[in-house]
Amino acid sequence: MTESQVFGRILDRAGRADPYPLYAELRKTPVAALDDGSYVVSTYREIVALLHDPRVSSDRRNLAEHFADREPAPPGRAPAFIVVDPPEHDRLRGLAMRHFGPPGSPDLVTGLRPELTAIVTELIDAIAGDRRADIVEAVAYPFPVTVICRILGVPREDEPRFHAWSTEIVESFGPGDDHVAQRVRRRERAAEALGDYVRGLADARRRDPGRDLLSGLLTDDGPDGGMSMEEVVSTVTLLLVAGHETTVNLIANGMLTLLRHPEVLERMRHEPGLVVGVVEELLRYEPPVHFPATRVALDDITIGDTTIPRGAPIVLALAAGNRDPDHVRAPERFDPCREANEHLGFGGGVHYCFGAPLARLEAQTALAELTRRLRDPRLVTDPPPYRPSSALRGPRRLLVDYDGVD
Ligand code: HEM
Numbered sequence: 001m002t003e004s005q006v007f008g009r010i011l012d013r014a015g016r017a018d019p020y021p022l023y024a025e026l027r028k029t030p031v032a033a034l035d036d037g038s039y040v041v042s043t044y045r046e047i048v049a050l051l052h053d054p055r056v057s058s059d060r061r062n063l064a065e066h067f068a069d070r071e072p073a074p075p076g077r078a079p080a081f082i083v084v085d086p087p088e089h090d091r092l093r094g095l096a097m098r099h100f101g102p103p104g105s106p107d108l109v110t111g112l113r114p115e116l117t118a119i120v121t122e123l124i125d126a127i128a129g130d131r132r133a134d135i136v137e138a139v140a141y142p143f144p145v146t147v148i149c150r151i152l153g154v155p156r157e158d159e160p161r162f163h164a165w166s167t168e169i170v171e172s173f174g175p176g177d178d179h180v181a182q183r184v185r186r187r188e189r190a191a192e193a194l195g196d197y198v199r200g201l202a203d204a205r206r207r208d209p210g211r212d213l214l215s216g217l218l219t220d221d222g223p224d225g226g227m228s229m230e231e232v233v234s235t236v237t238l239l240l241v242a243g244h245e246t247t248v249n250l251i252a253n254g255m256l257t258l259l260r261h262p263e264v265l266e267r268m269r270h271e272p273g274l275v276v277g278v279v280e281e282l283l284r285y286e287p288p289v290h291f292p293a294t295r296v297a298l299d300d301i302t303i304g305d306t307t308i309p310r311g312a313p314i315v316l317a318l319a320a321g322n323r324d325p326d327h328v329r330a331p332e333r334f335d336p337c338r339e340a341n342e343h344l345g346f347g348g349g350v351h352y353c354f355g356a357p358l359a360r361l362e363a364q365t366a367l368a369e370l371t372r373r374l375r376d377p378r379l380v381t382d383p384p385p386y387r388p389s390s391a392l393r394g395p396r397r398l399l400v401d402y403d404g405v406d
Helices: 003-011 021-024 044-051 066-071 090-097 107-125 136-139 143-152 158-173 180-207 212-218 230-247 247-260 260-268 276-283 356-373
Strands: 031-033 039-041 130-136 296-297 301-303 306-308 311-318 400-401
Touching: 003 021, 003 031, 003 230, 021 276, 039 044, 044 311, 044 400, 090 212, 090 230, 090 296, 107 130, 107 136, 130 136, 136 143, 136 212, 136 247, 136 356, 143 158, 143 212, 143 230, 143 247, 143 276, 143 356, 158 230, 180 212, 180 230, 247 260, 247 276, 247 356, 260 276, 260 356, 276 356, 296 311
Parallel strands: 039 311
Antiparallel strands: 031 039, 130 400, 301 306
């Protein structure tokens, strides 16, 4: 198989349940030139180098002209900081961080701990009378959504309105599975609709600010000036989408992995502290983000004997790097007690995940409570059905049988 064929199979929905053998195939060529002119990087060392390389841009406006139709710049909107380079990126991320707590800092997140546990408890109580539940629908999805809505100041009851837009936007990130122009058009429509919704909320908060992040961004002048209205809208939209579409997969992938490793699940019941290592290992072994936003080479970049030409799209295969045997011992083994576990689950470099402390705590809380409370949980279907996206990978449904709830 050529590298393009391997990559084509990775994007194909049919292989979504287990792309890992294909990633091993891909790693044989650490920097692979695909037939469409883009490059896929799949080994740990090379991915890390590119995540930290200033010649690599996250801004699609830098794509060479013949690629521009696949990623046109959104007309008239301020791009979100995930697709902007420094120094603009750092200004916007810095302003948002003032209302979120710096990465690694437990500030906001520790304060949220009791509230998070209360939300999960309520969700598990709701399935206490049943003997079978879809863990995605019951806990993995509603939990992070409720949390991010509270933090941002977005009414939880509006969720059905923006759920579909959010999914549409996210599915368009990373390499596409279907016709590019069609995908871009759908994303643009969804982004427009979600942006209009957030703009409406922002208008209301500007008149009547609350204690939420949206109000904070609108009223904060920052040390060097605040955000424009359009920047607030794109930042809140980004956080809403990121908070919606990623942690759900970590919790669902987590429950699936634990049910496939009953010895770990059993240990967790007696050793609650084990959940920290479990979540960290999940971010390596079954990460929610397989491909982050497509990068662009700002210059010719030579790695080994391959040169990525200026303007070419670069796909970073984070999940392939996570299982690179040159980086981690026995990469195919799920081992929550690994001593060193440097993974790419949250990316790296300037775009390292903004929500990492929150995501970790959410996943720890949900998995700790689910394993503690569900009596003798069993998978109904293995593998479960998956969501279509190859970039943000996780089960669409996760049916579990159990003998009651403690
Ligand atoms: C960026 C993963 C949860 C907000 C990223 C990136 C990854 C990632 C891989 C890098 C993207 C890139 O380099 O293009 C995850 C995972 C999560 C998670 C696996 C859950 C398990 C969250 C949550 C939030 C969030 C809950 C919001 C509160 C962001 C933002 C960025 C980002 C704003 C862009 C950062 C920047 O460009 O500087 N995330 N994320 N993430 N994440 Fe997360």
